[in-house]
Structures are given as structure tokens and as C-alpha cells.
Amino acid sequence: MKALDELTFDNRFARLGDAFSTHVLPEPLDEPRLVVASKAAMALLDLDPAVAQTPVFAELFGGHKLWAEAEPRAMVYSGHQFGGYTPQLGDGRGLLLGEVYNEAGEHWDLHLKGAGMTPYSRMGDGRAVLRSSIREFLASEALHALGIPTSRALCVIGSSTPVWREKQERGAMVLRLAHSHIRFGHFEYFYYTKKPEQQAELAEHVLNLHYPECREQPEPYLAMFREIVERNAEMIAKWQAYGFCHGVMNTDNMSILGITFDFGPFAFLDDFDAHFICNHSDHEGRYSFSNQVPIGQWNLSALAQALTPFISVDALKEALGLYLPLYQAHYLDLMRRRLGLTIAEDDDQRLVERLLKLMQNSGVDYTLFFRRLGDESAALAVTRLRDDFVDLAGFDAWAEQYKARVARDGDYTQEQRRERMHAVNPLYILRNYLAQNAIAAAESGDYSEVRRLHEVLTRPFEEQAGMEQYAQRPPDWGKHLEISCSS
Numbered sequence: 001m002k003a004l005d006e007l008t009f010d011n012r013f014a015r016l017g018d019a020f021s022t023h024v025l026p027e028p029l030d031e032p033r034l035v036v037a038s039k040a041a042m043a044l045l046d047l048d049p050a051v052a053q054t055p056v057f058a059e060l061f062g063g064h065k066l067w068a069e070a071e072p073r074a075m076v077y078s079g080h081q082f083g084g085y086t087p088q089l090g091d092g093r094g095l096l097l098g099e100v101y102n103e104a105g106e107h108w109d110l111h112l113k114g115a116g117m118t119p120y121s122r123m124g125d126g127r128a129v130l131r132s133s134i135r136e137f138l139a140s141e142a143l144h145a146l147g148i149p150t151s152r153a154l155c156v157i158g159s160s161t162p163v164w165r166e167k168q169e170r171g172a173m174v175l176r177l178a179h180s181h182i183r184f185g186h187f188e189y190f191y192y193t194k195k196p197e198q199q200a201e202l203a204e205h206v207l208n209l210h211y212p213e214c215r216e217q218p219e220p221y222l223a224m225f226r227e228i229v230e231r232n233a234e235m236i237a238k239w240q241a242y243g244f245c246h247g248v249m250n251t252d253n254m255s256i257l258g259i260t261f262d263f264g265p266f267a268f269l270d271d272f273d274a275h276f277i278c279n280h281s282d283h284e285g286r287y288s289f290s291n292q293v294p295i296g297q298w299n300l301s302a303l304a305q306a307l308t309p310f311i312s313v314d315a316l317k318e319a320l321g322l323y324l325p326l327y328q329a330h331y332l333d334l335m336r337r338r339l340g341l342t343i344a345e346d347d348d349q350r351l352v353e354r355l356l357k358l359m360q361n362s363g364v365d366y367t368l369f370f371r372r373l374g375d376e377s378a379a380l381a382v383t384r385l386r387d388d389f390v391d392l393a394g395f396d397a398w399a400e401q402y403k404a405r406v407a408r409d410g411d412y413t414q415e416q417r418r419e420r421m422h423a424v425n426p427l428y429i430l431r432n433y434l435a436q437n438a439i440a441a442a443e444s445g446d447y448s449e450v451r452r453l454h455e456v457l458t459r460p461f462e463e464q465a466g467m468e469q470y471a472q473r474p475p476d477w478g479k480h481l482e483i484s485c486s487s
Contacts (some may be wrong), residue, residue: 001048002359005058009069009098011106014178019198020186022075025066027116028127029159029171032062035134035442037155038141038452040458041177045150052155059256061175062157063115070098070110072199074118078192079185079252080118080127080302082286087192089185089252090120093128096181107209109181110154114173123327130156131439133172134450136263138438140176140272142180143260147165149180149231149261152296156236158442170443178259180210184303185252191306195399203310205412206256208344221310226319231258233323235328236296238291242426243366245484247279247294251302256355265483268429270360272366279315296337309443332423338370339402340421341409342379354398362390365473367429377414378406427471433478 014021034333037052051057054411059065066072074091081089095118097110112129113136133156140153154175161171182202207214207224217223239246246253247265252418255261267278273313274290282288287295300323328349335352336344358368369388373381389395434453441449456470464470 001347002046003048004051004060005067007045007047007069007100009067009071011069011071011098011099013075013096013099013109013182013205014071014073016201019195020202021075021091021096022119024072024074024116024118025070026063026097026112026173028063028237029157029173030160031160032058032064032157032173032481033154033159033173034058034124035130035158035447036454038137038153038454040144041141041152041154042100044108044177049239055434056193057155058157059153061112061157062173064255065113067098070095072115074120075181075184075186076120076189076477077185077252077306078189079154079183079250080188080299082282082284085188085192086252088120088448089122089361091118092121092124093118093126104457107179107181109369110180111176111181112208113174113176125163127161128173129163129165130158130171130172131169131440132264133174133438134442135266135435136174136176138165138430138435138450138457139266140260140456140461143244144458145458146238146242146426146429148242148244148260149235151181151255153177155226158447160166175321178255178257178261180206180255180257181261182206182210182256183252184254184256184299184306184480185201185250185361186256187303188251191309193396196309199237199306210257219311219315222306222315223317225304225307225311225316226322228256228258228303229319229323230326232296232300234258234330235260235294237327237334239292240331241334242429243272243289245276245278245289246292247268247287249292249299249363251299254299254303267432267483269364269366270431270479272356272369274356274360278482293324293327296327334424335425338421340374340406340417342420343409345405347441348405349420351398351401354401358389358391358394358398362395367426367445368471368473370425371422371427374418374425377417378403392482410414423461427463428456428467430457430462431474431478432481432483433474436478436481 004102039049042049072095076090078087079089094113095115097112099107114269117126137153140150143150161170163169163171196321211224214220214223232415247269253262265279276289438449438453455469
């Protein structure tokens with residue numbers, strides 16, 4: 001394991017030059033202190049977890065110190081925000097400190113969010129507050145534990161720095177990791193500003209560093225776009241299967257790697273609601289839960305437009321046509337597994353749709369239903385779960401279909417059924433009220449609840465002794481928390 005001063009930097013994006021980013025130094029936080037750190041994320045950099053407890057750790061990720069090899073840069077990009085194009089965005093409060101490669105040969109961006117003003121802050125102060133930093137940290141690590149592609153979070157550093165939002169809060173920084181922080185909006189920026197040389201350089205950079213296998217194809221850029229389409233289809237299928245709402249699927253928040261990225265007003269479903277809107281600023285419901293699938297395709301279409309200098313329109317349309325079938329295949333595969341099914345049948349899609357409609361009309365807890373469905377045999381489980389539904393006749397009809405479907409699936413013991421279903425149906429998810437409780441404690445100076453919640457969420461499928469309170473339905477107030485983009 002390495003100490004902090006033993007990290008090896010290779011700043012490949014910074015070498016693209018000033019057309020792609022601007023050199024900016026972090027603005028240090030006052031009295032930086034560790035709120036929480038992820039041992040699993042630290043391991044990606046081969047870091048000894050003990051270094052998180054040292055003063056220099058908080059100083060480095062609180063903006064006070066910098067490695068000599070780091071080259072902090074604020075990226076420039078544009079994007080479609082709520083459907084409207086904004087010509088220039090960029091890292092308004094984040095800095096790519098540099099790229100570290102580990103002993104396995106992997107490169108990881110060190111991206112510091114809340115690092116102060118940049119040329120792209122657009123009247124903002126460049127800061128992030130403690131509550132949003134905690135939420136991003138918890139979400140990043142929770143999604144990873146669920147098997148959903150995501151950026152990672154190494155730590156949150158708190159401070160005494162005052163920051164004004166709706167009220168005065170305290171500033172914080174979150175250090176996030178990803179193989180790349182390049183977004184759809186990077187390509188849009190150079191396309192719409194008519195900078196073909198830089199756009200070609202960006203395309204080569206992404207192709208060579210992140211999709212090198214596509215070099216072997218007759219049309220490398222087209223192969224790369226197809227891979228981006230497939231990765232996004234799979235990611236969004238997992239969002240939908242696990243009830244995750246991103247909240248702000250602007251093209252500048254979409255990763256070129258197909259990972260969950262730029263957490264803002266996200267939420268996991270409590271009661272199943274296909275029309276759920278987690279961002280209280282999303283008045284039209286553009287980014288509602290059910291809209292995430294078509295919006296994913298819309299965003300890929302925006303990226304396709306920016307790639308027309310490299311790929312024919314017909315080929316792009318053909319590649320985009322893969323999105324919905326790929327999404328459906330990934331989604332249905334995961335939902336089958338969540339129902340304990342191992343063999344595909346033609347009517348499985350209708351079985352899932354009937355269940356979700358019943359859950360919608362009865363306000364059934366999305367996570368706990370699937371977990372409890374695997375606790376016992378199909379017959380006993382549906383009998384116990386029946387009381388959660390308003391339309392008893394409708395549920396009884398579905399239950400009979402489900403029991404018959406399970407019987408056709410194969411001959412296996414209840415222990416095998418439980419083990420298989422519990423491996424894909426989490427007991428613990430990041431419910432908004434749990435995050436809020438941890439944030440409230442942290443804002444009063446007690447970080448123990450953030451750390452405890454983080455530890456629980458790293459093992460979402462495993463029942464943990466003494467952690468029953470994290471596997472309960474939320475109180476009524478916890479279902480109605482308003483989450484905004486303000487951070």
C-alpha cells in the first residue's frame with residue numbers, strides 16, 4: 001500500500017492543452033477536517049487506508065496542498081440542459097487535479113468538487129456545501145455496491161468556510177474518481193463552436209485511451225459510438241431495475257464511459273411510482289423516473305449529432321436503433337433475476353409490467369417487496385405480501401401466474417432460491433431520509449452516522465446484525481423531502 005506522496009501521476013487530459021481546459025488552483029477550505037472516506041475507493045489508488053486519518057489527507061483534499069506532479073485543470077464543455085442548448089458550461093466548481101495510475105495499470109482521474117471559482121463558474125462561488133458532498137459520496141459508493149456503473153468517491157472534507165445557498169451553510173469538498181470525466185457535452189462544445197481540429201483531437205483521445213479495442217474495427221469511431229450506446233443502455237436499465245432516479249440528465253451530466261455521473265437531486269424510489277420526479281425544480285417532469293429511458297436515447301442522439309463529422313448519419317441512426325432493444329434486454333434480464341427466474345419466457349415482460357402496475361396503484365415499497373419475495377417459497381411469499389396491495393383480486397391473479405412461472409423455471413430448493421434472489425435484491429438502499437439523518441448529524445459536527453450509513457451501504461445484499469433500522473420503510477416525512485440542484 002502507498003502513502004499519499006507515493007502516487008504516480010500521468011496527466012493525459014491536461015496534455016491536450018488550453019483549448020480543452022484552464023489551469024486553476026483550488027481555493028482552500030478553512031479548518032479542513034475528514035468527514036468520511038471510502039477504503040474501497042482508496043484501494044483503487046493503492047492507498048493505505050490509514051492515511052485518511054492524517055492531517056495531510058484533509059489538507060490535500062481540502063485545497064491546502066497539492067502534489068508537485070498534479071496539474072489542476074477546469075474542463076470546458078457545453079450541453080443541453082432540460083432540452084435547451086447552453087453554448088458554454090465547464091467545471092464551475094470542480095477541478096481535475098490530475099490522473100493517477102495504480103499498480104494494475106489503471107488510470108484514475110482525481111476530481112475535486114467544491115474547489116472554488118473557475119472561469120466557468122457563471123456567477124457562482126465555485127463551492128459545494130456539506131449536504132450535497134455527503135449525498136454524492138454516499139450515492140457513488142452505494143451504486144457501485146449495487147453493481148451499477150458509476151464514478152467513485154474517495155472522501156468528503158468538511159470545513160468552517162461559510163457558503164450561502166438558501167441559508168448559510170458550510171463548505172465541503174468531495175474527491176471523486178473515474179477513468180475519465182469527459183462528457184457528451186465536451187463533443188458538443190467543439191462541434192457547435194466549429195473547432196474541427198480540437199474535436200478530432202478529443203475524439204482521438206477518447207478512442208485511444210478509453211476504447212482502444214475499437215481501433216481494430218473497420219470504422220473505429222462508429223464502433224466507439226456503438227459501445228457508448230450499449231454502455232448507456234445497460235446503465236439506465238440498472239437504474240430502472242433498482243429504482244434509481246438521477247434527476248438531472250443533461251448532456252453535460254452524461255459520461256462518455258456510460259457511468260452514473262454528477263449526482264445532484266437524485267433519489268431511490270421508496271414506494272414504486274413510475275412518474276416520480278426527484279428534482280423539485282423539474283416542473284415539467286422531463287427527468288422523471290419513467291422518462292429516464294427515452295431521455296437516455298435523446299442524449300445519445302445529441303452526442304450522435306456532434307459526431308457527424310466522423311460518422312455518417314445513416315450509420316449513427318443505425319447505432320442509435322440498438323439502444324432500446326439493448327436496454328430492454330438488460331432490464332428484463334435483471335428483473336427476471338429479481339423475481340428469482342433463471343430461464344426466459346416470452347411473457348416475462350408482461351409479468352413484470354403487471355406487477356409494477358399493481359405496485360404503483362398500492363404504494364408498495366419497491367425495494368422491500370423484492371427482498372421479501374425471496375425470503376420464502378413463492379407460495380408463502382406472495383401470501384405474506386398480499387396485504388400490501390389494495391387490488392387484492394388483481395394481486396391474486398398475478399400471484400397465481402407468478403407461482404406457475406416459478407414452477408416452470410426449474411427444480412431447486414428454497415435455500416437456493418433465497419440465495420439467488422438475495423444476491424440481486426438489496427436489503428439496504430440509500431433512501432433520502434437516511435441520507436438526511438446523516439447530513440443533519442454531520443452539520444452539527446457528528447460524522448459517525450455518515451460513516452455508519454456508508455459502511456451499511458457497501459454491503460447492500462447482506463443482512464447486517466444490529467442494522468435493522470436501515471432496512472425499514474421510511475416515515476411519512478421521509479417520502480416527501482424536496483431535493484434541488486442547489487449545492
